[in-house]
Amino acid sequence: MENLFASLKIEVNPNLYVKDPESSALGKKIVGHSILLINEIGFEHFTFKKLGAQIGSNESSIYRYFENKHKLLLYLTSWYWGWKEYQLVFATANIQNPEEKLEAAIEVLTRCVEKDSIISHIDEVILNKVVINEYSKSYLSKEVDKENKEGFFAIYNRLVVRLKNIILSVDRNYPFPSSLASTILEGALHQHFLKEHFSSLTECNDKIRPSEYFIHLVSSTLNLNK
Amino acid sequence: MENLFASLKIEVNPNLYVKDPESSALGKKIVGHSILLINEIGFEHFTFKKLGAQIGSNESSIYRYFENKHKLLLYLTSWYWGWKEYQLVFATANIQNPEEKLEAAIEVLTRCVEKDSIISHIDEVILNKVVINEYSKSYLSKEVDKENKEGFFAIYNRLVVRLKNIILSVDRNYPFPSSLASTILEGALHQHFLKEHFSSLTECNDKIRPSEYFIHLVSSTLNLNK
DNA sequence: GCAAAAATGATAGTGTTACTATTATATTTG
DNA sequence: CAAATATAATAGTAACACTATCATTTTTGC
Numbered sequence: 001m002e003n004l005f006a007s008l009k010i011e012v013n014p015n016l017y018v019k020d021p022e023s024s025a026l027g028k029k030i031v032g033h034s035i036l037l038i039n040e041i042g043f044e045h046f047t048f049k050k051l052g053a054q055i056g057s058n059e060s061s062i063y064r065y066f067e068n069k070h071k072l073l074l075y076l077t078s079w080y081w082g083w084k085e086y087q088l089v090f091a092t093a094n095i096q097n098p099e100e101k102l103e104a105a106i107e108v109l110t111r112c113v114e115k116d117s118i119i120s121h122i123d124e125v126i127l128n129k130v131v132i133n134e135y136s137k138s139y140l141s142k143e144v145d146k147e148n149k150e151g152f153f154a155i156y157n158r159l160v161v162r163l164k165n166i167i168l169s170v171d172r173n174y175p176f177p178s179s180l181a182s183t184i185l186e187g188a189l190h191q192h193f194l195k196e197h198f199s200s201l202t203e204c205n206d207k208i209r210p211s212e213y214f215i216h217l218v219s220s221t222l223n224l225n226k
Numbered sequence: 227m228e229n230l231f232a233s234l235k236i237e238v239n240p241n242l243y244v245k246d247p248e249s250s251a252l253g254k255k256i257v258g259h260s261i262l263l264i265n266e267i268g269f270e271h272f273t274f275k276k277l278g279a280q281i282g283s284n285e286s287s288i289y290r291y292f293e294n295k296h297k298l299l300l301y302l303t304s305w306y307w308g309w310k311e312y313q314l315v316f317a318t319a320n321i322q323n324p325e326e327k328l329e330a331a332i333e334v335l336t337r338c339v340e341k342d343s344i345i346s347h348i349d350e351v352i353l354n355k356v357v358i359n360e361y362s363k364s365y366l367s368k369e370v371d372k373e374n375k376e377g378f379f380a381i382y383n384r385l386v387v388r389l390k391n392i393i394l395s396v397d398r399n400y401p402f403p404s405s406l407a408s409t410i411l412e413g414a415l416h417q418h419f420l421k422e423h424f425s426s427l428t429e430c431n432d433k434i435r436p437s438e439y440f441i442h443l444v445s446s447t448l449n450l451n452k
Numbered sequence: 453g454c455a456a457a458a459a460t461g462a463t464a465g466t467g468t469t470a471c472t473a474t475t476a477t478a479t480t481t482g
Numbered sequence: 483c484a485a486a487t488a489t490a491a492t493a494g495t496a497a498c499a500c501t502a503t504c505a506t507t508t509t510t511g512c
Contacts, residue, residue: 019459026460042368047498058461060501068499136362142268144423153424160427175429176439179417182427183443186416187409194408197370198379201386201408203401213402217409220447245488252489273469284490286472294470 010082013151016075021065029055030065031079032121034072039126043073043134073138074152080131081155083124084109088162098169099224103215105166109159110188110211132192160185171222180221184214236308239377242301247291255281256291257305258347260298265352269299269360299364300378306357307381309350310335314388324395325450329441331392335385336414336437358418386411397448406447410440 009022021027033055038046046069052059066072091108095101113128139153147153163181167174174180191210194202204210235248247253259281264272272295278285292298317334321327339354365379373379389407393400400406417436420428430436 024459044367048500049498059499060462061460063500064460133366136366139423140359140362140419141270148423157424157427176442177429178426179420179428179430179436179439180443182416182420182424183409183413187413190408190412191405193366194405197365197374198383198408200404201383202405203403204405210405213405216402217406217443217447221443250488274471275469285470286491287489289471290489 008086010079010086012075012078012082013154015150016071016078016152017066018063019065021075026057026061027065028121029057030062030072031076032123035076035123035127035130038073038076038130038134043069043137070138070141073134074147076127077131077135077138078152078155079122080124080127081159085155085159085162088159092166098166099219102166102170102218102222105163106184106214106218107211109163109185110191110214111209112192132189135189156185167218167222170224174222180218184218188214234312236305236312238301238304238308239380241376242297242304242378243292244289245291247301252283252287253291254347255283256288257302258349261302261349261353261356264299264302264356264360269295269363296364296367299360300373302353303357303361303364304378304381305348306350306353307385311381311385311388314385318392324392325445328392328396328444328448331389332410332440332444333437335389335411336417336440337435338418358415361415382411393444393448396450400448406444410444414440 014020019027021031030051034046034051037051037054041050048062048066048069049059052062066075087108088105092101092104095104113124115125139148141147160178160181163184164177167177167180188210191202191204191213195204195210199205204213240246245253247257256277260272260277263277263280267276274288274292274295275285278288292301313334314331318327318330321330339350341351365374367373386404386407389410390403393403393406414436417428417430417439421430421436425431430439
């Protein structure tokens with residue numbers, strides 16, 4: 001599986017970048033270090049000037065890859081969800097039983113990223129943290145409808161639909177499959193955030209993982225064909 | 227009930243403002259119109275200068291009430307959650323049956339605000355929209371731990387605990403009461419957002435309300451004492 | 453190996469934001 | 483009515499979010 005991922009390129013919407021950052025060493029450096037810097041100082045304090053300073057490169061060069069930091073965030077989060085989508089597909093590919101498949105799907109989508117693949121220039125563990133802290137900011141804007149039409153959230157949308165379909169395969173009559181799927185994806189990020197910053201608002205911690213909570217929630221909500 | 231709310235002042239953390247905006251006409255104007263302007267142009271594009279222009283007042287005068295727009299957002303959202311807390315307490319006060327109480331609680335906390343009280347300078351319908359679009363931004367920051375220690379999220383935290391306790395009164399053995407409570411509050415905002423901007427990711431719409439989804443979800447998850 | 457093309461770096465400049473400070477004017481209050 | 487307080491007006495600063503131009507380095511095709 002590791003080898004498979006090594007040769008895999010995650011395709012994000014080309015309109016998110018001016019020049020494909022995968023196409024050059026500098027581009028990869030921009031992407032890789034932007035994740036580290038956003039994680040370090042937060043998206044609000046992150047600027048292209050600071051990123052340039054960190055990678056020993058010029059602000060103006062970064063603008064040749066990304067129009068602005070908002071587009072960069074959309075790129076990073078799209079890449080993350082594309083990566084998650086691959087994990088979902090691989091992890092559930094050979095499971096025939098719908099309930100098992102759903103459980104595996106929830107496990108993959110709600111767990112915390114723990115191993116850095118080291119294969120690419122992207123540190124997925126740190127990117128996961130960035131997504132937890134910053135993903136909402138990418139769509140909570142006045143430009144969301146325009147950007148959604150342009151397909152900037154296409155991968156995430158597709159992921160919700162995939163999960164919805166797995167839910168439906170378990171319980172064809174469940175009346176809220178899309179809402180449940182979106183609640184799981186968004187709620188998982190939220191529970192991870194709460195366990196770091198508002199520990200009294202969640203049971204999740206070092207021992208109890210968000211996955212357990214969501215698997216319990218979904219199993220009891222759906223009518224299982226047992 | 228309307229009359230009760232009329233004489234009620236919602237107490238937000240005094241460290242969120244420099245001068246209490248409730249103490250003057252200008253202060254109320256700042257709060258009331260900031261809600262309208264944030265709703266109109268979004269928090270990112272909102273500035274004290276623009277707000278000053280809208281209310282025919284000076285930027286510098288607004289700084290005498292709020293340190294910066296982040297603190298103003300914390301003030302507005304705290305007010306909103308305080309207002310929701312009152313609604314929760316009143317709506318559930320005389321219900322003895324735990325299941326009924328929980329259903330009423332979820333109804334109050336997840337429904338969309340539809341009637342403007344008109345009593346105060348605050349338009350709760352618009353404030354509800356602002357909270358849906360902007361609340362996450364108030365805590366998804368590098369300063370969250372410091373600000374949480376200062377009690378800037380105290381009302382919201384308290385609200386989650388209230389809901390958690392109602393959940394526990396229905397099912398004393400449910401293992402994730404806090405996570406479920408936080409999922410309901412946060413998830414409700416999210417579902418309202420989705421129905422406006424990502425309608426394919428939710429079943430909620432004009433006819434199916436998020437409340438129905440959450441009541442269904444919670445009822446099936448908890449072991450009801452029936 | 454070299455010329456042309458492409459990529460990157462350096463510098464400068466613009467309008468906006470997010471303030472702070474100061475002073476002037478209006479309003480309230482004792 | 484004077485003193486206190488609140489508000490307005492103006493100016494100024496540093497950072498941000500870019501755009502434009504030109505110089506330099508690196509890559510590539512022959």
